[in-house]
Amino acid sequence: RRRDRLAAGAGPGRTADGHPVKLLLNIGSAKDLAPGTEGAEGTEGVGLFRTEFLFLGRAQAPSFEEQVSAYAEVFGQVENVIVRTLDAGTDKPLPFLGLPGEDNPALGVRGLRVDRLLPEVLDTQLDAIAEAARRTGTSPWVMAPMVTTIAEATAFARRARATGIARVGAMVEVPAAALRAGRLLREVDFLSIGTNDLAQYTFAADRQHSALADLLDPRQPALLDLIAMCAAAGREAGKPVGVCGEAAGDPLIAPLLAGLGVTSLSMAPVCVPLVREALAGLTLAECEERARAAME
Numbered sequence: 001r002r003r004d005r006l007a008a009g010a011g012p013g014r015t016a017d018g019h020p021v022k023l024l025l026n027i028g029s030a031k032d033l034a035p036g037t038e039g040a041e042g043t044e045g046v047g048l049f050r051t052e053f054l055f056l057g058r059a060q061a062p063s064f065e066e067q068v069s070a071y072a073e074v075f076g077q078v079e080n081v082i083v084r085t086l087d088a089g090t091d092k093p094l095p096f097l098g099l100p101g102e103d104n105p106a107l108g109v110r111g112l113r114v115d116r117l118l119p120e121v122l123d124t125q126l127d128a129i130a131e132a133a134r135r136t137g138t139s140p141w142v143m144a145p146m147v148t149t150i151a152e153a154t155a156f157a158r159r160a161r162a163t164g165i166a167r168v169g170a171m172v173e174v175p176a177a178a179l180r181a182g183r184l185l186r187e188v189d190f191l192s193i194g195t196n197d198l199a200q201y202t203f204a205a206d207r208q209h210s211a212l213a214d215l216l217d218p219r220q221p222a223l224l225d226l227i228a229m230c231a232a233a234g235r236e237a238g239k240p241v242g243v244c245g246e247a248a249g250d251p252l253i254a255p256l257l258a259g260l261g262v263t264s265l266s267m268a269p270v271c272v273p274l275v276r277e278a279l280a281g282l283t284l285a286e287c288e289e290r291a292r293a294a295m296e
């Protein structure tokens, strides 16, 4: 019965009254799109292609060609893909980067910040994404993790656009970026909110720490306030603002996020059917009401 219900509900994400909320996939490689993957059918693209997998456990960076073929393999399978540039650091260590150890890795050189020490890593990756797009005749969007200041977003956007990448975005994972969402959207084409890290940095609570789970609950009003600010900035700018953290794949939270005004939800494929069903069961006004209640 459950399978029938889910099959009947396949298709674009919508609330009961037809308000669209794109349902996108979080993937780590083309393998996550293999035929038969539960939830992968009927979605509207990839909202977060984590590229770390290619770099993991390597003594040397993957070559340009190796990167091009890994990216092209994904672009060849799905029409709309948002690629996230490498998100490494001492909390997601990659030996080939040779980063020095840090006392406080979550607050150290990670995500886009690695570019301060090793700019050639991002240069090669952006060139490889652009080349994979050319070879497959596709137009992937590209975003950077851990963007903190407007200057970082500006510099990233300039470099990405110089390679011919069509749409450039910033992840919102640091409260400083959420607070300046409107200004950020003058530099980039879209925002994608990484609620896992945004919660960690908003509540000063290690995202892996089970004793602090209540602080990391995505229904925490301070987090919802930041998401609402980003969504409002997106509406004003007429640009997409999605959520790609784990919260997006939780059928109890997804309606709240829709009610806050985000335009897409990106999640592990297996989460898609229940999120689609949760959205389809509520009107936009009901989602907004839930969001208001949670913020109260």
Ligand code: PEP
Residues within 6 Å of the ligand: 048, 050, 087, 173, 193, 194, 195, 196, 197, 198, 244, 245, 246
């Ligand atoms: C996030 O922080 O919410 C996110 C999507 O990125 P990651 O979980 O890969 O850090």
Ligand code: MG
Residues within 6 Å of the ligand: 145, 173, 194, 196, 197
């Ligand atoms: Mg993150």
